[in-house]
Amino acid sequence: MNIKKLVSALPAVCILFCIALEPAAAAGADASAADLRFQAIHTKEWQWRLAQRLAREPNDGGVSPALARVDAAAQEARRAYWEGILAELDALQPDALSPAERLNYAVYHAQVAALLDAQRFREYEQPVNADSAFWTDASYAARRPLRSLDDYRNYLRLLEALPDHFAQQTANMRAGLARGFTPPRVTLAGRDVALVSVAEARQPEDTVFFTPFRNMPSSLPAAEQDALKARAATLIREAVQPAYARVLAFFRNEYLPRARTSLAAQSMPGGKAYYQSKILEYTTTRLSAEQIHAIGLAEMAKIRAEMHATMAQAGFKGELPAFLQFLRTDPQFYAKTPKELLMHAAWTAKKFDAKAGQYFGYLPRRRFAILPVADDQAPFYTAGRGGPGAYWVNTYNLPARPLYSLPALTLHESAPGHAFQMPVAQEQKGVPPFRRAYISAFGEGWALYAERLGVEMGIYETPYEHFGMLSYQAWRAARLVVDTGIHAKGWTREQAQAYLMENTALARHEVETEVDRYISWPGQALSYYLGQMAIQEARARAEQALGPRFDIRHFHDTVLQLGSVPLPVLQQRIDAFIADGGPSPYPAAP
Known part of the structure; x- marks a missing residue:
């Protein structure tokens, strides 16, 4: 079955994505004005995401000293904000954008639409599934290498913030439980093992959260290291372990026994629209x-x-x-x-x-x-x-x-x-x-x-x-x-x-x-x-069209240079690759 035909037969998708690579209809000055309006929208929204701690700057290797708020009020505010952003995007004319910005628009529009859908269906009320949970996500910071005194101090602030974050997540789970928005009970059995490993550890030093203090940088003075270790042990014992214990009790005694027994996403609130x-x-x-x-x-x-x-x-x-x-x-x-x-x-x-x-x-x-x-x-x-x-x-x-x-x-x-x-x-x-x-x-x-x-x-x-x-x-x-x-x-x-x-x-x-x-x-x-079908189809199309001019390195580089994009955008990019004769996207590439 030809995946390209299936994709191209869907006009609603092309409204979102394919238009991004159609020829521009506006003159240069108009395109620049449209570009500026679009850039203002996504720049504003990105700065808001950073402030909300929903994103990090690329190449940010530091440790955030706080966790995002996830309570119902914050979640509703995000829904309203992204709804406004999507309205601003829909008010633009994508064909007035420059080629580069039309591609960016296609990716960004789809991204915001997906974020908004998640808020509308209140997916935050199910912060656990068979694959991951907020309590395992919380431990990732402990597995990252800490390199500076600021990193360690920020990490300690993160431990201080963890109990409140867990309380917000638990409240969300209760709200989801009340309306049947949970993972199926059968998929949750045994998923409390990561909670147990922290809540029931005999010593703070036995938990994953003490990991950064087991091998500290030699650049930190010994006295500073001792003070940081002591503070970490206190926070893990008095804040982190009790927070894990509370979630463990809730999960075992309240959440798991009352989680839904049906399997289908279509049986959840939102039904077929949610699964679609x-x-x-x-x-x-x-x-x-x-x-x-x-x-x-x-x-x-x-x-x-x-x-x-x-x-x-x-x-x-x-x-x-x-x-x-x-x-x-x-x-x-x-x-x-x-x-x-x-x-x-x-x-x-x-x-x-x-x-x-x-x-x-x-x-x-x-x-x-x-x-x-x-x-x-x-x-x-x-x-x-x-x-x-x-x-x-x-x-x-x-x-x-x-x-x-x-x-x-x-x-x-x-x-x-x-x-x-x-x-x-x-x-x-x-x-x-x-x-x-x-x-x-x-x-x-x-x-x-x-x-x-x-x-x-x-x-x-x-x-x-x-x-x-x-x-x-x-x-x-x-x-x-x-x-x-x-x-x-x-x-x-x-x-x-x-x-x-x-x-x-x-x-x-x-x-x-x-x-x-x-x-x-x-x-x-x-x-x-x-x-995979979309990439294979795009490659087969390029090989057939370009014949001996086809260079597998140029094709792979062209695909990967895009980053992550919707599949219709990938197909449109390979159309352009073929029309241009299959060149490398990197002028200096061999």
Whole structure:
């Protein structure tokens, strides 16, 4: 099914996005005036976001001394503010903007619309799901390196502010509970483990929040270090641990027993409109649940045919279920220690380094570390995550972490996936700060495309590793079926788990963790495969049109230079790339 045709057949989407790259209708002076009006709007709004602590400046490596207010009054004020911003944007004439600002307008309009939708549906009343929660988010500051005295002092102020922030979040959860706006109860079981690790720690020094004080910079005098450690221990004992204990009691005694038992997003307040808003946010299209379900089924059939061909290459005699059972149980496919798993991940990352210059003209300056997922998060964490500076590998439950899938995971999360794509976007010059925001359809689509790219790059050395890549492809295509099945077609949790077990080589633990994530985070799972399809379609179109002039490095650089954009904007940019003859977006690129 042609994703470009599906996108281009949606006039409502093109009103939002595609117009951004249409030829300008205004003269230079008018375009400049329109540009100035648009710049004034987004500059004003961005400064407001910073003041609200809803955003940070790019390259801000410091520690914020406070947390954003999240109470109902602050949330309603944000709804009203973004409603006003959207009205100002709608009053502009996008075709009067310069080409660069029309692209910015397309991204920004979609971003503000998604932020406003989240406020209108009061998503802040559900600050927890099977994947994350505000209490795990709060611990991220403790995992960041602190380098200066100001960093440490700001961190201590953050600890002081934490109890009030938790109280606001708990009040929001109670409001969501009262109207049935919660994650399904079945997806929340055991999600209190991170609360327990702090609330029931015997000493403040045993909690994650003491992490920055275990190895302090030598530039700080010993007496200063001792004073900071003492203050931290006091705040953790008297403020942080009691706050975690209160949330733990609320979660166990009030929230979990009364959380909704239905699974579908369409059964929540807002019904079908709510789920459609999540489809728009995560896919940047107005495709319906039915259309997406059909795409998933069609793509699964294609991937299954590839799986059978790869099984034959491996010399396996038998049907797919038997092969999947073999992969899930044979010891040769599993690391014996966490270090072994991390070393295999590092080996794949270095194999990419050897090929990077053949596929990319622009290489990001920022490197990344390969790190194990923290113990308090690992039981319910995905197999890996990547971003600027880090690729986290989940070493918990090694029998659920097959080595044959690790190359695909590494390409997705490290390079040329997230730990590569995000720094490239951050290193672009002259881009307004709102363009640094992450759009799942683009970012996850690129990372999934990176897995397929590994075939061309020669990363997969055995039929089993190639099958691991196909299993990951099937996993993402299956998400189109499972997410829409759960949230629009009445699927049960068991039905969704069975579909993944039958169509992928994922371990039972990972299947259960992933399905609970889709149930409690509607729409997000749709972004991956639809995004990959858009990139693959754009590449195929460019290859056909440009013939021998097509340079894979120029295509990849053009895609990544955009940062994160809605899929229709990506398609329009590749149209321009083709019309221009396929040049590098970087004049100095080889």
